[in-house]
Amino acid sequence: MDSGRISCPDRAFRYNGTLCACDPGLYKAANGSCVLLDSPGRFGDWVVNSGVSNNPSFFLTTVLPVDTIRRFTQSQAVLLEATLAFLVVWFAFCFALRFGKMDGRRSVLFRMRWWISRLDSVYDTKHWLDDQQVVVKRKTELGGTFSVASCILFLGLLSALLYQVITKRSIEVHRVRPANAPDLLSFVNDLEFNITTISSMSCSHLRGPNTLLIGTPGFIDFRVLPLSTYIKFHCQNTSRGPTISLKCNSCQVPRRNHYISWQFVDLPNDPATAVAFQFNLTAKQHGDDKHVSSVSGTLKSDGYMDDKPKTFRGAELNVLKIQLFPQAYNNLHNLKLLQPLFHDFIPGSAFSDVNRLQASLQSSKDGLINTTLYISYLSDYIVEVDDENVMGSVSILANIGGLYVISLAIFLYFLVQCEAKVKKLRHEDIVMRRIRSQRRAQLNWNKLRKFVMYTWGPSDLDGSNRSGKQSGRMMMNSFNIFGSLTKRRQNSNGGPNKSIPTEMFWHRMTCLILKGMEEINNQMSIALEVAHNLNR
Structure with missing residues (x-):
């Protein structure tokens, strides 16, 4: 608060004697107070989307609730830990039953032990080796215990195998090959770029963009073209500041760089200041709205120079560099999609000190914010994406048979060891x-x-x-x-x-x-x- 004629809101200062401005890193909200950008992290909200799911569908996805299973398990370790827990509970239950009395078959514990012995459907032959006698069919309590344990282990391993089949049945293979001109001309995408200058300004501060620069400045391939011949442009006021939208329908991949520049200038009693840039760039194949690749984020000056909050203002350019990479998805009916990538942000003039920002607001030469969108096309190579199956139907059946044999072999070994070393277990049945x-x-x-x-x-x-x-x-x-x-x-x-x-x-x-x-x-x-x- 100021004790003079003009009272400024909290975290604000006075300039030109009668005007108020927010401290560096803060902007004036709609209610007139100075607020700090509530974007988390040094680079704010950052999202990159390829537009194509990495989990291809196959016959099990139509039968099983794949998304629910994936959210519940997250990995095979959960299924294996649950299997181990069931085994421990089963063995503890069978071991506790052995402390009960026989009581002439009248007790419930004896009936449980008897029915456990009837579950010996796997190891129902003589459990120890004896070459002098004929193999005798019999069912024992220990055999029933290990039969159920082998079934529990097999079901646990089978569920882990099904989880692997659902989530990792196929892998995505990327191949890079040199790009020819006809290959690049086949990429026809709809591009849309939205950038919001977070500030207290409006579209009335905007000057441009009017031209499109193509090529490299200073070289013979450099061209200056009207923006309207390629791109549709409009500005919209939002609660966070002016939003500039650039749209290009049915754009082909050019072999040169593109530059689009615009400025925000001072208005009477309304200076041009900004604290961050929030952008979103999307690309989709023309006529296909299902697959949309995008990159979005919030750019703040404190993520690049130091941790101090700053306010953008001055003649130096704020350059946002975006790269477009062509990708051909052979596994999706030859989908050809441009993948936007955020490459670099070069901050322009900014002030972190109150006195220096106050001097800049009182100077006419700093009364603008220069912004340039630099789009480069990585068109020398094309990435071809395809799926390769890791497991087929025959390999899945072979894995199931192997898991079944392993489950039986493990507990058959334990059973032979128990009955060979503890002779009392042979005559329990x-x-x-x-x-x-x-x-x-x-x-x-x-x-x-x-x-x-x-x-x-x-x-x-x-x-x-x-x-x-x-x-x-x-x-x-x-x-x-x-x-x-x-x-x-x-x-x-x-x-x-x-x-x-x-x-x-x-x-x-x-x-x-x-x-x-x-x-x-x-x-x-x-x-x-x-x-x-x-x-x-």
Whole structure:
């Protein structure tokens, strides 16, 4: 703030006694305050776009959500880490189940262990080498554990392979060849260049551009042509300053450099000052709006000389150098596109000191901002872009088969080592099958007792006593019951001749039931011996 007749806003100074100007590096906004350019970095916002995607589409892109997968994974390391985590969780779960009690097949832990052993669909042969015996089909808990682990590993590696197929199935190959004149004439592009002089000025400060300079100054190929014959020009006022637009439709690639210059001059009580230049240059093949290459950015003086904020003003030229490079995309129906490249920025007159800027504002010789757009064509060579497939369908199938074999081989090796060094693991399946047979025999015995008691009434069948005498007495009682029943049926049917088929039927039934009871007793005795051994 100034204590005189004129009060200036914050971060501003007075010149010519009655006028206010912002400090170096600041410009006057629409509300009259002095603001600093809010562009990040030393060179501001910087974007270069080739206009062509580096991820070509193929058959999997129409089926799978490729973009979602790519954002979620970002690399194969995430998929491999997830596979390792699943393996660790599975092994921890199987290891925790081994601390549970068998409990005669009644516990949930035993049922889980049994079903894990049923999952042994891969390693369902004898797991250790023995040349003297025939290979025996069997399923074990350890084999089921490693079968599921091999499936987890295979699925993890397969997902990583699919990720590689999706993201890196083909590579982009660039070939450089010398350019002939007919090749360059085939490049017909629409060019548009927009540059905003960030300041408090307007289009009324603008003088030019009117001419187009072609060639190298001082050489015989140098030409001065009217700008309107090649380029459409217009200026538009924005909240950040005047924006100059230069458009050229159906432009061919010339073999010489182009220069376009314009100036911003002082107006009464409105000096010509600027703090930065924001530009955007786009190029697209004529008639094709799908592929657009571009380069854009914000140029500040503190990114080139020192870190002090500066204000552009004075007679020295601010030169923005852009290069156009021809590229032919053979993989996109012979697309021919000019790639704009930002090559250099040569800052002109600028002031970082308040006193020097104040003296410049009070001098008429510094009342302008000179800007020149220098476009050079790198037309000696043409870059031809094409795609080459890294993996075909046969190689993908071969990789899948190799991953499957590797997954099986890894866990088969671990399985052989475990069973070869820990002999107890060889007989786990026998123990689990005997426990399951014991429980099954007990259930069948209970069903038979209920059937006999329901059919012939209560008897002295006692499943708790399995001695030979009790079995014999039980069989005799059964014979007595069957005999009395046959006699009753003979009397009720009117004589012995009509009861002969009935006697034969019940005799056969008795033999079958007794044979089944004998087999059940044998199974129960075997199961009791196994349980007794386990308890010891």
